[in-house]
Amino acid sequence: MMKASALVGKRPESMRFHAPLVPTIDQIMVEERANAFTKRSLKTSAKLAGLKMAVSMCDLTTLEGKDTPGKVAYLCRKAVQPIEAKYGVPPCAAVCVYPNLVKPARVFLGPNSPVKIAAVATGFPSGQYPLRTKLEEVRRTVADGADEIDMVIDRGAFLAGEHARMFDEIAATKQACGAAHLKVILETGELVTYDNVRLASDIAMRAGGDFIKTSTGKVSPAATLPVTLVMLEAIRDHFFATGVRIGMKPAGGIRTAKQALAYLVMVKETLGDDWLTPDLFRIGASSLVTDLLMQIVKCSEANYQAADYFSLP
């Protein structure tokens, strides 16, 4: 018997009919499910392992107008050695800085650092710039030594229904990245609905993003558990469809160890063990690391230390 696909013959892929594959999201149930992950009770060994894993997944971030090479140096040292070696805490996954601070960061970290350099680009945080300048910014930032580019999508284009333009911009940015990893910031706080978050996630993954990321940290609300769940489910469906594992990065608003552990629980129970690695899951944060370290020390020494005992990032 002849297969239907054979009958269709050499008709180009784009001409074949595809029913829309972007599923709808129910707000109430997705929020309820996301909340369920906060009910996991992590004690003793599970807690300590989770806290250390969270540190290893942190993109230690500073994104301020007043950033200087000196401030970035502090950040880099903190990322390489978050606390005294005796606690056995791994380094953070990356530092995340503005393009102008990539060069100083590379100087501090050296060429083969375990800590990656991530740089926001493409007219961060608004993305309201011409594509030409965005791509030039990406190319220069990569040339300066960035391992990872955190781009922002053109939310204006998305909300105006110009999904193809958004797709093309991401694809072009991916080309400009060369060997650098591309994280695509959706700025979910501006997309507002879960349906939008899902659609934007699918576009970003199909256009070549290696990671999808919730927020710039400049818009409230930033990362939330339900938004992250919607994105993780998009990642799962993309994996089944294409075989490619896309990474996830919630960023902004994650300040406490307890919050961070809830995100890890969600990753574990939604995408499984393969995603519990800094290669596929990151948390964008600045103050979180200090709380993680306080909890780690508490697990080891059975009492809390004052904040004075923890180095500033």
Place this chain on the structure above:
Amino acid sequence: MKAKTQDAKISPKGSVVPAMAPPVIPLKDRHLNFGGKWEYAPSPEDARAYPIAPRHELFINGKFVAPASGTYFPSINPATEEQLTEIAEANAADVDAAVRAARRAYDRVWGKMPARERGKYLYRIARIIQEKARELAVLETIDGGKPIKESRDVDLPLVAAHFFYYAGWADKLKYAFPGKTPRPLGVAGQIIPWNFPLLMAAWKLAPALACGNTVVLKPAETTSLTALRLAQIFQEAGLPEGVVNLVTGAGATGAAIVNHPDINKIAFTGSTEVGKLIARAVAGSRKHLTLELGGKAANIIFEDAPLDQAVEGVIAGIYFNQGHVCCAGSRLLVQEGVYARVVKKLRDRIQTLRVGNPLDKNTDIGAINSAGQLAKIRELVQSGLDEGATLQQTQCALPARGFWYPPSFLTGVTHAHRVAQEEIFGPVLSVMTFRTPEEALERANNTPYGLSAGIWTDKGSKIFKMAAKLNAGVIWANCYNKFDPASPFGGYKESGFGREGGLPGLAAYCRLD
């Protein structure tokens, strides 16, 4: 991979390096791996703070009294099979003493008391329940096997909410039914099941007391402990003697209540089989009757549904409380176009359910309530396999002692299969397909039961169209197993009659002249 390309990247001119292509996992390896990379350590609720007395007596006329029968039966922890305590078995003489105490309290105190005074007692009881919520949750879990997460977050908040809700009605009764004057019925005999021991007691007691009735209540023989603890709370609240009487025991005790001539109202929640016996026994008497019986609810997923959330609803519908839920969504009807996707999602999702020690705060699925129930579940699943269905289960180790059954679902099920017709009352789902909304309706209604149903679609108009034609007392749209004291609950057909909760729940305990 990154290290390899590091040098190229830092080339001074920013020359174009080809974009990095991520590895592609071959089709056969595209599955999620829910292994032990980050294991949750045990996190059990400490039960030692709440010791259980070695013996429990009957609660009659405000006091704990030894049974006239002189006999006691053991009560075990279904998660360990260890004996927790022994419980008095009430015979006909004990039931008679309880009914006489209730009648006396009705005639002399409770029936005559101003409604606002009755409300104060109910508010007080609700507050004490909230204060002792943790203890009651632990006790419920030890006695019945349900996970502490559920007894803590679902059962106990709802128990308190029911008392608060009906406390609020007590002094507003005369406005509840415009043009009518509600009067109490008298003595109510209430028989409750083992799946939600304390919650079912609250559903029955709160409206009965608010309306001015007095009560003889029998908890299920495997789960008497929280009801008996509730009796202590009544004492603490100063509830007048005899207003609530508790008689513990099995079927014979229940029969003594049903057949007692001085009872005005019987309220029963339990199996359809026993419900039919009670209906026969009560027929011809002047007793009022409400029955809340079994179910075989259809959970219907349309192609346009939010599938991931629908799967969560399926999980909540069938695995909540080990599937020991009369309104459990035990038949899943999936539109053919999304059948494969839904089954795949379901298969992945049940691998993350954690089965084990009910006192562990991370346990999702606790112990089956009794050896008898476990045998019934096994027998029905075996019948499904014999009739050609395919079984999918959570791959997990079950504890060596106690009664356990892993979350399961059966595919390849037709209406002719027993698993599609009979109530399994366990964590077992039967999955079937349909093509059109009309077919979904026909299949959903093709059952002698009619307690509940679920509809999953993104289209509001479809929800209303379906809901109007489904023969079910409770219909959830894009959610499942949601309860609120203000919302009436009850069934059609062989799922019973009468409503509990809300205004209809109040009407079930009043004479409306």
